[in-house]
Amino acid sequence: MTQIVLAVHGGAGNLTRKQLEYPGRRGYERGLADALRSGQRVLLKGGSALNAVTEAIVILEDNDLFNAGKGAVLCADGSIELSAAIMKGNDRTAGAMVGLKRTKNPIRAARSIMGHAHSLLFGVGADDYAQSKGLDMVPADYFSTPFRRRQWQKLKSKSNAVLDHSDDQAATGTVGAVARDRRGNLATATSTGGMVNQTPGRIGDTPIIGAGSWADNNTCAISATGTGEAFARNVFARRVADLVEIGGLAPLAAAERTLDDIRRDKGVGGCILVDAQGGLALPFNTPHMFRGWLVGDAPPQVAILADEQISID
């Protein structure tokens, strides 16, 4: 029986030590730890990595501090469009959804289409499919929070060139999870509301298999966060896995090299990764990445800045 491993992220961005001196940071830490505990319960009972990453992501989607599910950022027209992807490493089946507006938990929608003839849907067809599978549907205003509306209005008023903003919050808050279960199977899940003030219809890296997500028992499970266009254009997650599988690199080295490619492409961000041997890596090239991890029945560890690590009981 292999050791269980689980990691989550809540997005990467430009928060500084100074900006983190506020009581609210405890909320992020608790949110990450709650997600880890939820996935840990699944894994300790002998549940699958797929179930563990699903349940961890549901916790983060339901937590309005993160940019996924409830509390997602607003598009330029004030609407909210949610995307998610999920993949398992034993048979590399995958599912993903783009631009959901009514499905409470986008990750459950992505999961509901795994292994079917179609595995990626966008827009109205995506919500309709999720509804036909019996998933919880909510009115559009369920997702919206006062903080996200203020953030959007501030950004709109600051800039006419809304497409080209570089707001600190823009790349922050996507959530992800990777896990290895007792059978040694890997899985990954990622969910996002996209970028603040994005053009309606924008697709980033999150719902693209091989860009924001990848899982293969032969190499690793990866969930990425950051400048979506750069991660998508570089096919980030599949590239990391190819550097491991074809190039023989260690997973951390492969991820760091590919993050260097992203930086050369004017992108920033990070990823979480668990490999076939249970090794963990959580590299990022931004000042912060909300992240957490655990091994076996040990308590969750969470961290925000590069040099931080906090044990949560």
Next chain:
Amino acid sequence: MTQIVLAVHGGAGNLTRKQLEYPGRRGYERGLADALRSGQRVLLKGGSALNAVTEAIVILEDNDLFNAGKGAVLCADGSIELSAAIMKGNDRTAGAMVGLKRTKNPIRAARSIMGHAHSLLFGVGADDYAQSKGLDMVPADYFSTPFRRRQWQKLKSKSNAVLDHSDDQAATGTVGAVARDRRGNLATATSTGGMVNQTPGRIGDTPIIGAGSWADNNTCAISATGTGEAFARNVFARRVADLVEIGGLAPLAAAERTLDDIRRDKGVGGCILVDAQGGLALPFNTPHMFRGWLVGDAPPQVAILADEQISID
């Protein structure tokens, strides 16, 4: 000055020699040759690979025999949703559009968003963006042809399980082009109407950078066609390039090995590929792939079955 190279495809599928014994096959041959000549004119004048693949695809989109632009297949609800992607190999910028319903030439829409802050849009936002860039917009019935309506009605009447059909025509007709220009720059472009009777909202591999399309001057330019879900799940085009770049395989061997992965994943199809040295490969694992190619100012060559090759003057 390097030799110019151009290849196009019009989809892969299960047509047999017997089925090809009809006068209509000349239409496909001429369509492929017209597209090749259009791209060749661009390249011989010293134009870019990017312009050449764009103009070649426009010809195929406007030709109602192929499943892209005019003549695209119908979704389960009788609607038409068009997707396209384009990428250039010198800086690996890319653009893609998903689910267009009003833009006459999807490949021009994909190109219009290359290099912008967002590089992939779906649905209404995608058509709106294309319109804002001054592209030709058409009424929805522009794309529909009597042949495609009959094909859709026949499939609908044959099966209740419309999601799981395996109609011979389903994977046929996506169009693609790859080119190398006089400066040695590579580019790729792909455009599709998806699968006959697909669930509205389905996204296949075509608009996904790294799945249906990839271009990098260091390795090759690739355009794929076939079972979209399998090509997307395997991140086909980026995998081929990684096998060349990281693994040192010849492009044809890399493409054939990755097509074997697709077949193991119950997928079929093929791709066209031009490498940095101007080498061409057009492998497929189906009975036919509509395809054509040319080098320098030589006349277009076209082929349909595996053992065919026809010179067109």
